[in-house]
Amino acid sequence: MTAATVGHAENIEVPGPERKTRRRHRYALAAILVAGGALYASVLFTGNWGNTYYTAAIKSMSSSFTNFLFGSFDPAGVVTVDKPPLALWPQVVSVWIFGYHNWSVLLPQVIEGIAAIFLLHRTVRMWAGENAALIAALVLAVTPITVVTNRTNNTDTMLVLTLVAAAYAFTRAMKTVEPRSRTKWLWFAAFLIGCGFLAKMLAAWIVVPAFVAAYLAGSKANWRRKLFDVAGAAVVLLASSLWWVAVVDLWPGEKPYIGGSSDGTALDLVLGYNGLGRVFGGGGPGGGVRTMGTPPPGGGDGGDGGMVAGGPGGAAAFGGESGPGRMFGEAVGGQISWLLPLALIALVVAAVLGFRRFRRFAPADTAGRAGWVLWGGWLVVNALVFSLQEGIFHPYYTTVMAPAIGALIGAGAVWAVRMYREPKRIGWLVLPASIAVTAAWAWVLTSRDTAWHGWLRWAVLGVAVAAILVLVLRKAQRVAIVLGLVAVLLAPGVWSGVGAFASAGNAGIPMAGPAASQGGDGFVLRLPPGVTTPPANMVPPQGPMGGRPNGTLNADQRKILDYAKAHSAGAEITMAVEGGAQAASPYIIATGETVVGIGGFSGRDPAPTMDQLSTWVREGKLRFILSGGRGGPGGGPRMMGESAERTEWIQQHCESVLTAGNQQLYECTA
Structure with a gap:
């Protein structure tokens, strides 16, 4: 069925009960969007100016075309910010329209955050249905690190929006039968990932392997057509990603120095500080870690020995030690990992069922398989990169994992409920077991600092026990499912709510939970041995x-x-x-x-x-x-x-x- 046919079918008169169901779905989505918007927009009334590094640049960029194009930090156009300017351009446009105010600087972030929720809903609905889409949207809306990040003017909000938009275009491609239309949607997805590159450079390309694998796994085209589509997408991706780099480096007249680079070129910024330097360390001069110990331009032996200025919680603002457990550690766990075990359970179950289907030679649901590969690859690849990277890392980078977590949980929850309603199959145990695992992990996270809303662990435990008990007794199934959803989302929801209405914290390195409650910017200096006075x-x-x-x-x-x-x-x-x-x-x-x-x-x-x-x-x-x-x-x-x-x-x-x-x-x- 083509997209046009689907659109025509939606106009056909439907029975009364179905109309009521659709109306409830629309109301539910509207409520989620309003809730997310309220969490994000609360910052507009605080007088907070967000990340002052970018906020100052927005004022400078609004003063001239060259400052706007290059992303100049200062009005004189001497040096740029250390990112491409696409994420800041909507903020500059907002300032042109409404004037330079704190709320006009942050308003685009609120809109982008709401748009990401809506697009994720539409994407997952095409893939796994309405109920899965609503759950995915709700998960994204109440992810703690996403809430606090969208209340600042950091570039990650735009990164998430462009990547979710790319996932929408990709899913449209997988649902389209006509080859040319499928190719166009795939290439449009590549273009949107390139837009993400212009928000945060190589951070946007981390998901590319997931998109490629999902297309190869989900497309019914022959291999010649697949290779043509992927090769074309690669060309589109490179063009949409690197046009700004080419413009900057080939600019014939005077231009600002590219902040964070070692030689003033955008290409060096891509490959160095914002590229391989993030993964392997040694990110070069400038940049967000505020280190003394990286050789400045022109050489140097780093003799100052690693002075670090941290954000809330000191080392926590830099994600703690790299390694396989980083996503679950003290620094990052409370930001993104509340539902990570549940998402991984859903992914493992989907992989097992897919393998069993393959062994039975059952007809493959290629579009469904593409969705699992896309969202599973998105989550796993990002988690691995963030966990193992040796360079600059802040916990708020993990907000890009939230859409994948939401999509996997949404699809997994729908399957688990369906299995629960078939008690003769062992799969009915997945639903209560998932609630138990998620509640147990929430207990661990909230127990790390019981002085900060320590009651929450008992609340989660109580709701989870009630939900599991009702599920096992098979009484009031709808009530049990609602209780299970509350048990799963209660802890991250509270962290998000407190994060949205607590003190501003450090807008440069946003964090939810106890770290955000320190007040002020929570900034600390850790000096190397033998140094008592910072430069x-x-x-x-x-x-x-x-x-x-x-x-x-x-x-x-x-x-x-x-x-x-x-x-x-x-x-x-x-x-x-x-x-x-x-x-x-x-x-x-x-x-x-x-x-x-x-x-x-x-x-x-x-x-x-x-x-x-x-x-x-x-x-x-x-x-x-x-x-x-x-x-x-x-x-x-x-x-x-x-x-x-x-x-x-x-x-x-x-x-x-x-x-x-x-x-x-x-x-x-x-």
């Missing part, structure tokens, strides 16, 4: 995250900015700030002044260069440089490479004119 340019003015989350300057910051403005003599750049993007962010967010963050995100990108600083000062475009710490610019343990050269240049050409708090303002002359 000044690694502790930006007014705290490690570079200012307050409410979009205003404090008294010291306002004093510095007012002095620089009053004595700038018409300079194009009001002030350059050591300490990287985080130190400059509050000035960009709170004012309309042209402020430059020296060195990109972490302060170690070679932008602006020494020649550029000298030219600015000589031509009267820059007079003031702000540095943290009273020991002089770049104080603290020894700096190397570009940072050391900048420190030496400031000492030779600039004089301290104002001290406010732990910050010093320097006036520079040619």
Whole structure:
């Protein structure tokens, strides 16, 4: 049956009971979308500005076309953010429409999160039916790490949306009989994965093996057609992924330095810091881990020995130790793994049943098989990469696993209920056993910190026991199934609800649960042995995250900015700030002044260069440089490479004119 036939069939008059069922399904989906939207949109009323690194970039990107195209962090177009700009473009458009406000910056994230829930429902409905789709949508809506991530302006929300959209297009391809139409949908799926690449680079390509395997397993076409379709999809994927990289690296005129790269090219960012560096470590300069110990551009031996600035919970913000148990560990378990055992059970059962069907030479449900391979491969490949990667990893990366978990649980739950209603078959035990396993794992997770909503483990246990008891006694089956669903989703639902309405936490490294309840940004510095004072340019003015989350300057910051403005003599750049993007962010967010963050995100990108600083000062475009710490610019343990050269240049050409708090303002002359 073609898509057109299906659409025509939906217009045919249906019996009254079926109409009521469809109406209930629509109401249920609407309720899930409203619930998810409420969880995500709660941040719009808090005054929080999200991840200030990206928030500042959004303001800068809204000021000119080149800043918009490249994703410039600062208004002067000196250095970009360390990601492609696609995920930030909707936020810039929102700012163009509504003005620059915290809610206009975060509104696109809310919309993208709701859209992902809706598209997941539509995708799973095509594959496994309405009930499975509703369960999948509900699971995605209440996954704790997804809730807290969608309340920030990090790039993962757009990544999830594009990949779920790709899964929808792929499922349409598998449901389409006409070969050309199937090929078009498959290639459209590849295009959408390429859009995900422009949100978070190679993180989007992790699911590609799952898509390829699912197509080969589910397509009824001959092998020549399969190879043609896959080869064409590969071309589309490369073109849609790399066009921005090509534009940036072949740009003929002046352009910002590509933040996080070692040579200023987007290709290096793809292969280095945002690529293999994430998997094998040594991600290069800049980037989210805020490390001292990676050689800066131009060399260096990493002698500062691994200083790390962490987020909520310190090392927990970096996912703990890599290894097979990372997804279930202290740092990540409460973020994504609540339903991971249940999803794996569903996947194993599906594999066993598929193998038995194969041995009986039974007719294959190729579209159904493709769905299991797609979602199972999506989950397993991402879990393996995240568990074993040695480079930068934060727990919120795992939000990309939530759609797959939801889809597998939705399809698995429908099968388990069907087996339960056939008591003569041993498969009826799968449903109560699944509830027991999930409740037991929820007990383990909530018991790790009983000071934080410790009552939850007893609540889950009580509901799970009641559900299993009713299921075993085979009384009030609908009530038992509802109780089972509550037992499975109660703990992650509470974590999501508390995460949505608790304090803002650290928008740069969002985490749900006890870590998010620390308040503030939860930022800590772990110094290597023998180091007692962090380098000044690694502790930006007014705290490690570079200012307050409410979009205003404090008294010291306002004093510095007012002095620089009053004595700038018409300079194009009001002030350059050591300490990287985080130190400059509050000035960009709170004012309309042209402020430059020296060195990109972490302060170690070679932008602006020494020649550029000298030219600015000589031509009267820059007079003031702000540095943290009273020991002089770049104080603290020894700096190397570009940072050391900048420190030496400031000492030779600039004089301290104002001290406010732990910050010093320097006036520079040619």
